[in-house]
Amino acid sequence: MDSWWRLGENDGYHGNELAVNQITCPFCLEQGNYKLAHHREKSKPNSQKILNFDTYECGNCKGYVLVLWSASEFGSGFHNYHVLPWPLRIDTYPNYWPESVGRFWIQAKRNLIQENWDAASLMARSALQAAIRDSKAEGNNLKQEIEYLAREGILPPIMKEWSDALRELGNVSAHPLPDQPPTNPQDASDIVNFLDFLLEYLYTLPHRINEYRKRGDKK
Ligand SMILES: [Zn+2]
Known part of the structure; x- marks a missing residue:
């Protein structure tokens, strides 16, 4: 604005x-x-x-x-x-997001607020996975699905890099090694922030363009 x-x-x-x-x-x-x-x-x-x-x-x-x-x-x-002021607790997500994406996103945000860094990155990875699956990506695992969306032009190159970083960090929390150090707070915060951009790009931007078109019967 x-x-x-x-x-x-x-x-x-x-x-x-x-x-x-x-x-x-x-x-x-x-x-x-x-x-x-x-x-x-x-x-x-x-x-x-x-x-x-x-x-x-x-x-x-x-x-x-x-x-x-x-x-x-x-x-x-x-x-x-x-x-x-606004509530510091997050309890809603935009109604045009898929339910599974919104549910995991809320948990990622709440875990950040509560400083549960491992859980925040894990939930961010789950939100990413739900969003990628919702985009009808093909592949046997999340890595292949991200590559598919990048090849199809649905994810631009920089978003693909972020998605890969998000996936890798979430993987560490999902499958920890015996002496796995805790997730770095700044990493967890960045990853959830990347997720915000990704969801903005996948859902909010198309929604706003759609609303714009509906307003004036623009094609
Ligand atoms: Zn009140």
Whole structure:
């Protein structure tokens, strides 16, 4: 996004009103139990565009969240928002990801937060494997399947390198040697970060392009 005035114009959530029911309380993790405590707005000159600066109070724990949100100016039926603070615990993944990918990804993230480095890299490898299998890759093992996707042009060369690194690190955690040293925290963190990019590339980018096409019946 190149300007805050573009918030809600390109992507986001359905509807012209803030989907407050989707917002999880960062303190007690209850979802969508909010009461508006304060509202301010800023209008764009010579335009219908409005940025809303809202404070919501959680009905459960009485904590507050600040929500910056805006509906699309030209009535495309979208809005988008940013919330501060956000829950540090991760409990959802985008609904257009395959379930198995999302499940392992959540566990990889949670294990990072809890500093379980071996488990984080193992779960990242499982998420990778689920994503690769979902891409209809052919091969007898993960290595061959990654090579297949690279040959077919589904994975660009740099993603193939990352996927190989992710696979190798996860392999070590999955099949440890008797005196296997623990996974390096920075390695585990990098690997989960690579996974984020890979899933962005495999799922989020095509999803956003699809949403873009649907908006204007573009072909
Ligand atoms: Zn709360």
